[in-house]
Amino acid sequence: MTQRVSSPSSRGRKAEPPSPSSAARERLSRWIAERGLKATRQRDVIVDTFFSSSGHLSVDELLTKVQARDENIGAATVYRTMKILTDAGLASARHFDDGQTRYEAAMGRHHHDHLICTSCHQIIEFENERIEELQDMVARHHGFQVTRHKLELYGLCKDCQGR
Amino acid sequence: MTQRVSSPSSRGRKAEPPSPSSAARERLSRWIAERGLKATRQRDVIVDTFFSSSGHLSVDELLTKVQARDENIGAATVYRTMKILTDAGLASARHFDDGQTRYEAAMGRHHHDHLICTSCHQIIEFENERIEELQDMVARHHGFQVTRHKLELYGLCKDCQGR
DNA sequence: CACGAGATTGAGAATCAATCTCAGTTTCGA
DNA sequence: TCGAAACTGAGATTGATTCTCAATCTCGTG
Numbered sequence A, B: 001m002t003q004r005v006s007s008p009s010s011r012g013r014k015a016e017p018p019s020p021s022s023a024a025r026e027r028l029s030r031w032i033a034e035r036g037l038k039a040t041r042q043r044d045v046i047v048d049t050f051f052s053s054s055g056h057l058s059v060d061e062l063l064t065k066v067q068a069r070d071e072n073i074g075a076a077t078v079y080r081t082m083k084i085l086t087d088a089g090l091a092s093a094r095h096f097d098d099g100q101t102r103y104e105a106a107m108g109r110h111h112h113d114h115l116i117c118t119s120c121h122q123i124i125e126f127e128n129e130r131i132e133e134l135q136d137m138v139a140r141h142h143g144f145q146v147t148r149h150k151l152e153l154y155g156l157c158k159d160c161q162g163r
Numbered sequence C: 001c002a003c004g005a006g007a008t009t010g011a012g013a014a015t016c017a018a019t020c021t022c023a024g025t026t027t028c029g030a
Numbered sequence D: 001t002c003g004a005a006a007c008t009g010a011g012a013t014t015g016a017t018t019c020t021c022a023a024t025c026t027c028g029t030g
Helices: A022-034 A041-052 A059-069 A075-087 A129-141 B022-034 B041-052 B059-069 B075-087 B129-141
Strands: A091-095 A101-105 A113-117 A123-126 A145-156 B091-095 B101-105 B113-117 B123-126 B145-156
Touching: A022 A041, A022 A075, A041 A059, A041 A075, A041 A101, A059 A075, A059 A101, A075 A091, A075 A101, A129 A145, A129 B129, A129 B145, A145 B129, B022 B041, B022 B075, B041 B059, B041 B075, B041 B101, B059 B075, B059 B101, B075 B091, B075 B101, B129 B145
Parallel strands: A113 A145, B113 B145
Antiparallel strands: A091 A101, A113 A123, A145 B145, B091 B101, B113 B123
């Protein structure tokens, strides 16, 4: 909210640094081309903003950042674009218990779960192979074929426990 | 939707079995009395309907059943009553990925997690002490103090895999 | 048993996130 | 350059849940 993307005082020059998300952007171009979609300025701004951010962004947070760059971009377009990004496997949607969909970059990332601080809303990611194995065991035991799972631990992070 | 509670062809005889929910109802009376709330006919109907059902009921499903007994009871009252039941620790709210809050009876039940069939929407409960332990380990490792967690495995149940 | 303060109720309005509609705009291959 | 088809923004709509409020009900007290 108070966070603002420091607009790089572009003076026409576009330094073109090898952004870490360039691979994602390429993949998106391909995805878009492959199915007859179209590349648009709005999508570029949204995708760019999304990949230059980190963490688990809600649509609202993303919209705010996006509108700091182009105030005319509407919420519907952000929703639509994030859906495309998700379909393309470049972002993944998360539904924590605050009723808002949050997105995180997914470029070749390994599956992981989350620790969520209910006080400061910090989100920590973790992976635990052993837990995954046990989950598979449980599923197998019930004849279930699991396609995805969700493991979320809610509580107080280190910093929020004293207070 | 097409599912209907098979009315047990009651023929007048009501064996009066020591309902498993009577303890819950007593606890609720106490809870209500303790904080100056009031017992009402609507609440009785809702609570009764809830405890005579099994599984993970959505508010909508519960409302339908409730209105079969008293068509004048409104949705708001069902929402309000389930909130009380939850606060009293007699029901617990679950938020699976279908955007509806579902409630299950909680009377002295042990914590458990869920396997959810994305095809027939069957929900299977399970407990796994080992997973809980590992979760605690992960939390500890991050200095987190976990207050609750959510583990849901989505996929196809045994019956839905062939089809 | 009647009273009455305060809790409860139902209906509809209000919220909130997310989706849909639609008329005007933009993209991109021919 | 053209035009079919995809996009876009604004505002309407949906769906779940909560809120508002006037009318009603509950329950301890006299």
